[in-house]
Amino acid sequence: MTRTPFIAVNARDVLSRHSLDSFEALWTLKADAVDAPNTGRGGWSSVCRLELEDANGQVQRFYLKRQDNHCTRTLKSPLGEPTFAREFRAIQTYARQGIPALEAAFFAQRNERGHAQAVLLTRALDDYAPLDEWFERWSQLSSAEIRTLIQSAAALVRALHNADRIHNCLYPKHVFLRLHSDGAGARLIDLEKTRRAIFGQRDQIRDLDTLHRRSLVPSRSQRLRFVLAYLGKPRLDAEARAFVRALLRRTTGKGMKR
Incomplete structure (x- = not known):
């Protein structure tokens, strides 16, 4: 049985135009995968x-994500549910709380002969572009561009933590940034593991530690600039x-690693 699908207002017309406004149409659509299936x-x-x-x-561009019996167990779903269902709820939560993140255009799930889809x-x-791609051209960026990207990333993580949430998998590849004439923009992706910050600052530091240990390119002064921007402080106090x-x-306890 297929539950009533969610269709974003700004995607309804284009999906209907291509007869892709139903679970079955998107499920059976022939499309090339961007990488090997998980x-x-x-x-x-x-x-x-x-x-x-x-x-x-x-042209409107999307990523179509489909899964069959690819589930995770939680306290609310001890028997398991599709991980995309969890991510969709997180996307909605982020939107309500004003945390910049990826946007959902369509979501639906069903149980088909014992298969959670x-x-x-x-x-x-x-x-x-994800932060790890910015790192690949870090040496080619101007000081002003680097400063803008650092401040934008810091503001994004601060917005997340101000909402009492943590990403819980805050790798550079999950922090998307862009430069434009008015500064930078930032969004988070891959929200399947996000949760409330139950332990307050300890959880927040855990998020920042993950990002810090996997960001090997920035200098010590650039890392400090990130922390100060995150804390909203002009200098160390x-x-x-x-x-x-x-x-x-x-x-230091965990060691720097990728």
């Missing part, structure tokens, strides 16, 4: 890129020093 968790999960022309002749369609972030010490204690 076959963990006892099922499979795949991602395809989708480009659709709207009524104005403009889900379809999640998200808008492509083609104007953005007693509070900022205590925060940096707490972050470094966790990082």
Whole structure:
């Protein structure tokens, strides 16, 4: 049985135009996967890129995510549910709380002969690049561009933590940034593991530690600039020093790694 699908208002027309406004239509659509399917968790999960022309002749770009029996168990779903269902709820939560993230265009799930299946369609972030790709050209960027990217990433993580949430898998590849004439923009992706910050600052430092340990390119001064921007402080003070010490204690204990 298929539950009533979610269709974003700004995607309804283009999906209807291509007869892709139903679970079955998206589930059976022939499309090339962007990478090898994930076959963990006892099922499979795949991602395809989708480009659709709207009524104005403009191309709207999406990522079509489909999964079958690719489930996770939680306290609310002890028997398991598709991981995309969890991510879709997170996308909605982030939108309500004003945390910049990827946008959902369509979501639906069903149980087909004992198979838990889900379809999640998200808008492509083609104007953005993940932080790890920015790192690859870090040496080619101007000081002003680097400063803008650092401040934008810090503001994004601060917005997340101000909402009492943590990403819980905050790798550079999940932080999407863009530069434009008015500064930078930032969004988070891959929200399957996000949760409330139950342990307050300890959880927040855990998030920051993950990002810190996997960001090997920035210099020490650039890392400090990130922390100060995250804390909203122009310079180091007693509070900022205590925060940096707490972050470094966790990082030193785990060791820098990719």
